[in-house]
Amino acid sequence: MIVLNILLQLCGGIGLFLLGMSLMTDSLKAIAGEALRQWLVRFMDSPLKAMFSGIIITIAVQSSTARTLATIGFVSAGILTFSNAIGVIIGANIGTTSTGWMVALLGLKFSISKIALPLVAIGAILKLLAKERLALMGMTIAGFGLLFFGIDVLQQAMAGVAASVDLSRWPTESLLSKLLLVLIDFVMTILLHSSSAAITATLAALASQAINLEQTLALVIGQNVGTVVTAVLAAVGATTSAKRTAAVHVIFNVVTAIFAFLLLLPGFLWAYQYIAFIHHLDPILIVAAFHTCFSLLGALIFMPFIGRFEQVLLRLLPEQENSLTRYLDDSLYSVPALAIAATERVLLQTLTDIYSLLIKFIRSEIITTMVNTNEMDATIKTVESYLERMSVPQSLSDQQRLILLLRLVVYIRVLRNDLQDVAQVELLKKQQILQELPLALVKHLERQIEYLQTTPFPKFPTDFVNDLIQLEQASNEQQEFLRQKIMHASVNHQLTASQTLDLLAAQRWIVHLIAHTQRVAVLLQQQDTIE
Structure with a gap:
């Protein structure tokens, strides 16, 4: 009975988080959709600028999906070159890590759940009584409140998991056990259909001491690899631009994950064990930093070779659609x-x-x-x-x-x-x-x-x-x-x-x-x- 209650609480916490994230991102996209489009046109005349633009847009809209969809449409329209589009995608992968920092610094550090429900109430009132941007802002506030209320529920559930099952004792010395952890969160990200939800659940588990730092870092790698499945599924039967964008996601995340597993993971664990300053930091902050370093590592690997990367993808996935309608992609509807x-x-x-x-x-x-x-x-x-x-x-x-x-x-x-x-x-x-x-x-x-x-x-x-x-x-x-x-x-x-x-x-x-x-x-x- 206790296990069932914990399971229901886990599902409820994840559901509240996903609902809050959906409300927040949808309303922000509606508010900033046109500004997002204009930004893409005006501030992306080089891969480096495109990367920084991808970071800023993803942090502002809290949705890497919005950035991906914008990229698909404007590459096909000829407004954005594909090499610059790769820069946007790399930047957005870095910007996506802002969710981990937000959860680490606010959701798990402060008892923001006490004001979460009042935020939901304020947002609902604005949605019902206001119009236009103010109503959309109300949905954003309500989504923000639900998101952090979900984090609180999730943390309570993870505390129950820690009391019932001590996963932190799972052995991580062998290569096989580490790969298994990567696989677990790879599947978890696919099931949740959201890397943000997966990283939040992982951080909540770490905060409740249900898992240890080494396990958490391995799980983060799995989450980043798991996000490529969504991109691949979205590209099935879609335009060539969508397939190229999905290919960038897959190659970037998989290659970066390999380097992170071989270099970044051991490096972080060594620093945590032997450097006193880092050892005294909160493990949750270390995970957030690891998540950001994961994407930064990918940027360092791919940005110098972005021209060759573009040529390979264009050769592998040549344009096949009608020149005018090729960028009427269904994924842009969101x-x-x-x-x-x-x-x-x-x-x-x-x-x-x-x-x-x-x-x-x-x-x-x-x-x-x-x-x-x-x-x-x-x-x-x-x-x-x-x-x-x-x-x-x-x-x-x-x-x-x-x-x-x-x-x-x-x-x-x-x-x-x-x-x-x-x-x-x-x-x-x-x-x-x-x-x-x-x-x-x-x-x-x-x-x-x-x-x-x-x-x-x-x-x-x-x-x-x-x-x-x-x-x-x-x-x-x-x-x-x-x-x-x-x-x-x-x-x-x-x-x-x-x-x-x-x-x-x-x-x-x-x-x-x-x-x-x-x-x-x-x-x-x-x-x-x-x-």
């Missing part, structure tokens, strides 16, 4: 700002492709039989499917951006349908009274393409959009006049009935095309958040 940004990029490029085709048709550089739009159609369908699977973001700004995205998809569909009747241009160009409108439209489309291809994307300037609005108004005003001209030519037998109908249809087509182009421009002027 950071809505990044999924939205990836979709925006695809849609802007698709819009550019449609405008480029229209310009070439109007200038007679190509004819309809020369164009295959199957890839464009497939891209639009992929984007629509990707958006259908995207859940509504918590952040109001992300919700607004998503709505604008959905509107942009509709307009792109309309423009794609306009492209089907582009042969009408030939009829317009043969009539002097009708050929001015398509030529005027070409000038505007060329200017739009210049803006669309700028990274980061600037919203359309007001004067440019106003010019397009004036062109639409002029085309509407001329429509009746031109219709009368066409009918007059038909009455005077200058046009056959069939030619008259074709010209009227061509006139409607160009007027509608100008109107649709103008609406897209107005939408992209409103979309301040596209960058």
Whole structure:
């Protein structure tokens, strides 16, 4: 009965910790999603900067997953080079160790559990009564409270384990017993699906003296290796960028674990035994330091060879996906700002492709039989499917951006349908009274393409959009006049009935095309958040 109670308490403590971590990271990602994206774009122009950025982002968001997902999306988009992405991943592995320090310095050192439940109450009140960022901050506070309440429950359970079973006497002299400890926490990390939960449970066990320092250090190595399984599972059936990112995780953690097992583990144990200053330190702090040194060791091993590392991975995992949709990765859904940004990029490029085709048709550089739009159609369908699977973001700004995205998809569909009747241009160009409108439209489309291809994307300037609005108004005003001209030519037998109908249809087509182009421009002027 006692064993069952301890087991239930252990499960409850881990569950509270995971729930608190989930609430905290999800709300922080919602608050900082856009800032996270902008940081990736602006502050990662070298592998070293990328590494430090990975450390800062992971500490701020308390989620190495958020960093990984951001990296996948922006590598595929071409905004972030893969060598810099490797730097981000290495940095995030270092940043992840901040959880161990937080637990060691706060969760196990101070009786923060006394204020944990009041924090949950404050967070819940803010979530219920406040809006936007303040409500998300409430979820962060509640998650923080649950996290430390879970640590307290976990520590109590580990004290019960220590009273019932003295695992600290488990022999660790042999290589086999050490490898077995690594394997135990490897499996534990996989089952918990969280390295943060695994390290917290391990530190709680050490604080309760259920295990000793040597066992704890071996378990930490196992936890770091166990995190690669999550990355591998996420990459199964995913994009090439996700597979490359998973490969970086696997190689980095496994190679670092080997060096840590052979060099770092014996070094720490020797220092703890023979250096008086270190021997008098709290073992929990020594474990937190070991965890950080583990990742720093990996950085020292891989950073000097990051260029060669990149070449090997690119050769082993060549790009296979469609050039436009390759970075619409399902894993980005957990950071809505990044999924939205990836979709925006695809849609802007698709819009550019449609405008480029229209310009070439109007200038007679190509004819309809020369164009295959199957890839464009497939891209639009992929984007629509990707958006259908995207859940509504918590952040109001992300919700607004998503709505604008959905509107942009509709307009792109309309423009794609306009492209089907582009042969009408030939009829317009043969009539002097009708050929001015398509030529005027070409000038505007060329200017739009210049803006669309700028990274980061600037919203359309007001004067440019106003010019397009004036062109639409002029085309509407001329429509009746031109219709009368066409009918007059038909009455005077200058046009056959069939030619008259074709010209009227061509006139409607160009007027509608100008109107649709103008609406897209107005939408992209409103979309301040596209960058």
